[in-house]
Amino acid sequence: MFRFLRRQAVLRQPFPTAWLSVLEREVPWYVHLPPELQVRLQTRIQIFLGEKAFVGCGGLEVTDRMRVVIAAQACRLELHHTPTHFPDCQTLFVYPGAFVSAFTRVLPGGVVQQEPVIRVGESWHRGSVVLAWDAVEAALYEDPGGRNVVLHEFAHQLDGGDGPPDGVPLLRDRAAYARWTRVMGAALERLRRALWFGFAPIDPYAATSPPEFFAVTTELYFEVPEQLRAFSPDVFALLEDYYGALPAASSQLLN
Ligand SMILES: [Zn+2]
Numbered sequence: 001m002f003r004f005l006r007r008q009a010v011l012r013q014p015f016p017t018a019w020l021s022v023l024e025r026e027v028p029w030y031v032h033l034p035p036e037l038q039v040r041l042q043t044r045i046q047i048f049l050g051e052k053a054f055v056g057c058g059g060l061e062v063t064d065r066m067r068v069v070i071a072a073q074a075c076r077l078e079l080h081h082t083p084t085h086f087p088d089c090q091t092l093f094v095y096p097g098a099f100v101s102a103f104t105r106v107l108p109g110g111v112v113q114q115e116p117v118i119r120v121g122e123s124w125h126r127g128s129v130v131l132a133w134d135a136v137e138a139a140l141y142e143d144p145g146g147r148n149v150v151l152h153e154f155a156h157q158l159d160g161g162d163g164p165p166d167g168v169p170l171l172r173d174r175a176a177y178a179r180w181t182r183v184m185g186a187a188l189e190r191l192r193r194a195l196w197f198g199f200a201p202i203d204p205y206a207a208t209s210p211p212e213f214f215a216v217t218t219e220l221y222f223e224v225p226e227q228l229r230a231f232s233p234d235v236f237a238l239l240e241d242y243y244g245a246l247p248a249a250s251s252q253l254l255n
Contacts (some may be wrong), residue, residue, distance in 0.1 A: 080244025123156035146224035167210025
């Protein structure tokens, strides 16, 4: 109830003109959205920024430009959904560039070993998302590989919306779960086979696990859709149904 009232109060505020100019200048796909989706995105961004804390790390000062750019991309994932507003993510830690994180490995005999790994993003099931700002910014300039760390990490957040991350987000019914499991499972298997034969039709990182397959194909869907469609028309169609059509063809999808 308090949250509802708080959101209503946030939404009574006009969308700040400084934030609007960030969207228009820095978020390339924003201007291609139909006006009603632009307004919906603004609303979601207001709620996102009203509820999430941003913490600059490694000497970074988080600016409004950074907050709006990150929020816009996270909220894009839910633009055609009833939004969850990513309840598991309360804090975003932003580093200037790649950061060192601890990777936990369980060795034979149950010995737990922690080793440092370099990352540009991380998503935790409870509480936070960690991002490298230079990787966030690089995605604005259309990385030809289709990488987009914000979409990737917030796909993990959606994945965790119905329990521990398993590569399957919250879906509407059993038939949708069955389709998702069948389509994604078959495509992941095909990717692993292709990699075994030395061929990488998409980023090999997708083959790591079902959650990474969902996160990487999410990046491809928004950033290099033709590459995803060429790899798997079925995965493309599944994600199109889940995320909604991309801006150029999105007008009829509002009905
Ligand atoms: Zn990941």
